Amino acid sequence: MSGISHVSVGTNNVGRSKAFYDPLMKLLGLRIRQSDDESIDYGNDRLVFSLETPVDGAPATPGNGVHIAFAVPDRATVDAFYEIAIQLGGRDAGAPGLRPQYGASYYGAFVLDPDGNKLEAVTGND
Numbered sequence: 778m779s780g781i782s783h784v785s786v787g788t789n790n791v792g793r794s795k796a797f798y799d800p801l802m803k804l805l806g807l808r809i810r811q812s813d814d815e816s817i818d819y820g821n822d823r824l825v826f827s828l829e830t831p832v833d834g835a836p837a838t839p840g841n842g843v844h845i846a847f848a849v850p851d852r853a854t855v856d857a858f859y860e861i862a863i864q865l866g867g868r869d870a871g872a873p874g875l876r877p878q879y880g881a882s883y884y885g886a887f888v889l890d891p892d893g894n895k896l897e898a899v900t901g902n903d
Contacts, residue, residue, distance in 0.1 A: 798890070850902060
């Protein structure tokens with residue numbers, strides 16, 4: 778079986794990231810699998826999403842053009858993801874709405890986390 782095992786993004790402050798991500802990951806059905814001063818892993822039986830301080834000791838920086846898209850069941854979850862992220866200090870990178878350039882029923886929202894990593898919640902369900 779092939780597929781993505783996990784996705785990791787860098788953070789410069791694990792505690793700040795945990796406060797931002799805990800409510801979002803709960804909304805997505807992902808639970809904490811591991812947490813320490815240098816990293817935190819959220820997951821379920823198919824996916825692990827990890828935040829970690831870079832192992833090379835350099836500051837974490839977001840990748841230009843990179844974003845992580847979480848598939849969600851419906852538009853209400855996309856809307857909730859966006860609103861919660863903004864309330865927690867995330868920055869708008871594209872309010873919830875249809876994105877017909879990606880598909881007739883593609884509905885998504887984009888935010889930047891406190892470290893500048895770009896996140897998306899997306900559904901194709903009406």
